[in-house]
Amino acid sequence: xxxxxAVAKHYRQEERLVTALAPTTLTIESGEFVAVVGPSGSGxxxxxxxxxxxxxxxxxxxxxxxxxxxxxKVAERAKVRRLKMGFVFQTFNLVPYLTxxxxxEVPLLLRGEPKAxxxxxxxxxxxxxxxxxxxxxxPTQLSTGQQQRVALARTLVNDPRVIFADxxxxxxxxxxxxxxxxxxEEFHRAGKTIVMVTHExxxxxxxxxxxxxxxxxxxxxxxxxxxAPHSEPRRLAS
Amino acid sequence: MNFTxxxxxxxxxxxxxxxxxxxxxxxxxxALVAIRNVAFYSERAVARELEALGANVLVLPQGVTLxxxxxxxxxxxxxxxxxVQQLAFSNLEGVESxxxxxxxxxxxDERGIILTGILPQSEFQAKAAWQSANLFSPHKGxxxxxxxxxxxxxxxxxxxxxxxELYQHEALLGADIAEATGHKVGDKVKLLGETLVxxxxxxxxxxxxxxxxxxxxxxxxxxxxVGEVVNCIEIMGCCEDVAEGxVQQLADMLPGTKVVTxxxxxxxxxxxxxxxxxxxxxxxxxxxxMAGASIANSTIANVRERRREIGTLMAIGxxxxxxxLLFLSKAVIVGCLGxxxxxxxxxxxxxxxxxxxxxxxxxPLPILAAVAVGGAMxxxxxxxxxxxxxxxxxxxxxxxxxx
Numbered sequence: 001x002x003x004x005x006a007v008a009k010h011y012r013q014e015e016r017l018v019t020a021l022a023p024t025t026l027t028i029e030s031g032e033f034v035a036v037v038g039p040s041g042s043g044x045x046x047x048x049x050x051x052x053x054x055x056x057x058x059x060x061x062x063x064x065x066x067x068x069x070x071x072x073k074v075a076e077r078a079k080v081r082r083l084k085m086g087f088v089f090q091t092f093n094l095v096p097y098l099t100x101x102x103x104x105e106v107p108l109l110l111r112g113e114p115k116a117x118x119x120x121x122x123x124x125x126x127x128x129x130x131x132x133x134x135x136x137x138x139p140t141q142l143s144t145g146q147q148q149r150v151a152l153a154r155t156l157v158n159d160p161r162v163i164f165a166d167x168x169x170x171x172x173x174x175x176x177x178x179x180x181x182x183x184x185e186e187f188h189r190a191g192k193t194i195v196m197v198t199h200e201x202x203x204x205x206x207x208x209x210x211x212x213x214x215x216x217x218x219x220x221x222x223x224x225x226x227x228a229p230h231s232e233p234r235r236l237a238s
Numbered sequence: 239m240n241f242t243x244x245x246x247x248x249x250x251x252x253x254x255x256x257x258x259x260x261x262x263x264x265x266x267x268x269a270l271v272a273i274r275n276v277a278f279y280s281e282r283a284v285a286r287e288l289e290a291l292g293a294n295v296l297v298l299p300q301g302v303t304l305x306x307x308x309x310x311x312x313x314x315x316x317x318x319x320x321x322v323q324q325l326a327f328s329n330l331e332g333v334e335s336x337x338x339x340x341x342x343x344x345x346x347d348e349r350g351i352i353l354t355g356i357l358p359q360s361e362f363q364a365k366a367a368w369q370s371a372n373l374f375s376p377h378k379g380x381x382x383x384x385x386x387x388x389x390x391x392x393x394x395x396x397x398x399x400x401x402x403e404l405y406q407h408e409a410l411l412g413a414d415i416a417e418a419t420g421h422k423v424g425d426k427v428k429l430l431g432e433t434l435v436x437x438x439x440x441x442x443x444x445x446x447x448x449x450x451x452x453x454x455x456x457x458x459x460x461x462x463x464v465g466e467v468v469n470c471i472e473i474m475g476c477c478e479d480v481a482e483g484x485v486q487q488l489a490d491m492l493p494g495t496k497v498v499t500x501x502x503x504x505x506x507x508x509x510x511x512x513x514x515x516x517x518x519x520x521x522x523x524x525x526x527x528m529a530g531a532s533i534a535n536s537t538i539a540n541v542r543e544r545r546r547e548i549g550t551l552m553a554i555g556x557x558x559x560x561x562x563l564l565f566l567s568k569a570v571i572v573g574c575l576g577x578x579x580x581x582x583x584x585x586x587x588x589x590x591x592x593x594x595x596x597x598x599x600x601x602p603l604p605i606l607a608a609v610a611v612g613g614a615m616x617x618x619x620x621x622x623x624x625x626x627x628x629x630x631x632x633x634x635x636x637x638x639x640x641x
Contacts, residue, residue: 046635054553054633054634074558078552079555081553082556087553089553093547093638098247106244110560
């Protein structure tokens with residue numbers, strides 16, 4: 001279970017205080033597939049990074065299971081991310097000088113797994129995303145779709161309990177987008193949790209729970225409302 | 239994949255930053271190694287020259303001139319022997335050995351000779367052991383350019399080196415005397431009414447020592463019936479300390495005596511050594527400044543261009559420690575390679591150009607390799623420490639926004 005308890009995030013911009021996320025309380029149960037939608041600048045990504053233990057809130061607490069994430073030491077929080085969380089980014093964020101195989105091995109290196117285990121597990125995951133023949137390619141030698149599949153393999157290699165995805169399909173062609181979302185659905189079916197921030201209604205419609213963020217305020221939205229033609233265009237916001 | 243692979247691959251990805259840092263460290267270390275190498279051999283050459291000169295400080299009775307001393311020590315004036323003990327236990331920095339002497343006229347096989355009483359080093363050491371005195375242990379400054387005597391064997395010239403063992407019934411013959419009288423080791427010679435055994439014939443030195451006979455100081459005192467006195471105390475002092483006030487310290491300690499030094503020689507040679515020493519320090523400061531700034535600068539740039547990568551690594555679970563190690567390891571590699579290349583280049587310069595310019599044969603000093611590599615790694619790591627900490631303290635979320 002993940003819980004935001006009156007969490008808010010403010011930034012100081014010169015003399016002005018900017019609210020990126022108004023005080024928000026939210027509970028995400030284990031096994032949920034949550035999509036967060038909303039216009040740009042509404043605080044979706046901020047909320048995701050807060051949930052993922054990557055950005056300390058100005059107010060409130062973020063609970064991951066029974067642990068208050070930001071009461072943990074930095075290294076302990078890193079350990080929670082390493083062992084229990086996975087991240088998928090819109091821009092993939094692959095390490096440019098490592099091959100696809102090595103990029104997938106990095107989380108295992110951080111866990112201290114032996115080389116042989118790293119190699120075998122990375123091959124298994126690359127095979128799962130259909131890129132076993134691209135293992136020795138660097139990110140620049142891969143298409144955007146292939147890069148996102150490598151990023152997905154890197155996310156899954158640690159067998160996380162929760163995936164946080166920030167616009168995971170934003171840069172992808174329809175086929176790869178579908179491929180990625182299918183992975184998420186499969187991951188969800190396996191009882192894992194997914195929190196996905198997206199602009200895209202089709203992507204959001206694959207989730208089991210929909211949240212809309214507007215003006216820093218979060219609320220649950222029924223699926224039919226989100227997909228209704230009058231309420232949102234094809235892309236929920238730009 | 240292991241940690242090293244990650245570091246090496248990043249270095250290969252961005253080689254220019256590495257090359258710049260490496261070049262700076264290599265040149266700095268090379269300059270330092272070359273100067274230290276030449277300075278070391280120059281100091282040794284100085285030490286050799288001073289050793290060849292014999293003692294560089296003399297304690298003489300008040301009123302005795304240096305000329306009197308060199309004209310065969312027969313000035314007739316004496317000082318109490320207890321001054322030797324006073325000096326021996328004073329632990330003055332820079333005093334490496336003492337050689338008290340008493341010269342008296344004598345006859346050997348109807349020839350007029352000078353019988354010189356000397357005190358073997360074994361007696362000093364024995365006394366030092368009794369009283370736990372730190373006798374003749376050269377201080378730090380002397381280790382690099384010792385003006386110390388040689389091995390102190392019985393065959394050594396007593397005025398140029400110390401004699402380790404000499405028993406009360408033994409005599410040492412100077413080369414000329416031995417040749418003139420035909421005496422050899424094991425012969426018995428009669429001196430001042432007492433028979434002594436020739437324990438060694440000293441090699442020719444081309445000095446007044448060749449015409450002398452040496453015996454134990456206490457034997458000579460007893461035979462000459464002069465009591466516990468000496469004519470002079472020869473001191474082998476560390477050249478730098480001699481130049482830096484040892485003479486004055488000795489004069490203060492021994493009132494009523496005259497302390498003289500071969501100051502001109504010492505001063506000139508020491509000033510050359512000092513120049514080399516100062517140049518070394520100057521280059522060390524330049525090395526630390528230049529290499530440190532270069533490494534710090536390239537590490538800061540590296541952190542900046544890798545922000546997104548740092549954010550990604552943190553997002554997937556890298557600890558701040560891991561992130562800072564990525565940068566510090568790179569700095570260690572640069573430092574290690576820079577130190578190594580610098581040592582090779584510096585030694586080559588010292589051996590080729592250095593030896594030509596100074597006229598002293600120079601060979602590479604292996605110890606400098608360890609110092610160069612260790613020092614360069616230390617400077618490089620210290621310079622990268624702050625940027626590495628900054629990288630570790632980055633907020634992963636901010637890394638993505640900036641990227």
